[in-house]
Amino acid sequence: MFTRQSFKNHYEGIIEPFRIIGNVYFVGTFPASSHLIDTGDGLILIDTGYNDTLFLLINSIYKLGFSPQDIKYIIHTHWHWDHTEATAALVHLCGAKTFIGEKDFENAKKYFIPDVCLKDGDVIELGNTKINVMETPGHTRGCISLFFEADENGIKYQVGTFGGAGANTLRKGSFDYEGCREDYRNSLNMLRKKKVDVFIGNHVWNNDTQTKGDILRTTGENRFINSEIWYEFLDFCEKRLDKVIEDEAADKK
Numbered sequence: 457m458f459t460r461q462s463f464k465n466h467y468e469g470i471i472e473p474f475r476i477i478g479n480v481y482f483v484g485t486f487p488a489s490s491h492l493i494d495t496g497d498g499l500i501l502i503d504t505g506y507n508d509t510l511f512l513l514i515n516s517i518y519k520l521g522f523s524p525q526d527i528k529y530i531i532h533t534h535w536h537w538d539h540t541e542a543t544a545a546l547v548h549l550c551g552a553k554t555f556i557g558e559k560d561f562e563n564a565k566k567y568f569i570p571d572v573c574l575k576d577g578d579v580i581e582l583g584n585t586k587i588n589v590m591e592t593p594g595h596t597r598g599c600i601s602l603f604f605e606a607d608e609n610g611i612k613y614q615v616g617t618f619g620g621a622g623a624n625t626l627r628k629g630s631f632d633y634e635g636c637r638e639d640y641r642n643s644l645n646m647l648r649k650k651k652v653d654v655f656i657g658n659h660v661w662n663n664d665t666q667t668k669g670d671i672l673r674t675t676g677e678n679r680f681i682n683s684e685i686w687y688e689f690l691d692f693c694e695k696r697l698d699k700v701i702e703d704e705a706a707d708k709k
């Protein structure tokens with residue numbers, strides 16, 4: 457669990473699109489996740505991925521029976537290129553309104569000009585969907601996590617994502633900003649207060665998207681419904697932060 461795979465080219469990490477739960481779909485690739493929500497009044501896309509995987513994203517949306525032209529909102533978990541690079545080209549295609557955490561606004565301008573800056577407690581509403589925004593700084597200063605409800609067969613599920621789990625920016629020399637480690641730990645504590653029935657990772661390795669997706673598509677068994685994995689992943693993230701700090705202390709000896 458929680459292991460990565462790397463590819464020479466991003467577009468080699470193809471994943472067959474599928475419905476995760478209710479109106480929530482996976483349309484990303486292995487190197488960068490993207491999720492689509494069919495709100496009944498247009499589509500919301502969470503993260504766009506790389507320019508060289510945009511054709512796969514568009515193909516995945518079509519394969520599921522939707523049209524990229526119906527994307528109304530694009531929400532970004534943070535400004536890094538694996539979540540934002542394809543946004544400018546996609547906006548050209550569909551004219552969607554773009555959202556990002558307020559404190560990632562300046563950096564995001566490397567890839568696109570965000571229309572809306574989000575703050576802690578903001579709610580993004582479209583059609584049948586209300587997405588609650590939580591600021592979870594650490595991986596980047598403006599990283600946000602998203603929480604919303606999805607309905608399947610009359611059962612309501614709490615869906616959640618941690619918008620920036622990566623430890624790469626927590627290492628000395630690669631800091632996104634001073635104080636990022638303290639922020640990251642605080643963010644984990646805030647995230648632990650949320651109840652999440654269906655954890656959607658903003659990278660496939662966060663929640664074993666591919667394996668669970670293959671099982672879901674072939675057998676109908678939905679292993680995304682698991683209220684423990686959220687906490688397991690947050691613990692994993694905290695241990696990884698501790699390890700970064702320990703390794704650094706060991707190097708100094």
Ligand SMILES: [Zn+2]
Pocket residue numbers: 534536595620622
């Ligand atoms: Zn990142």
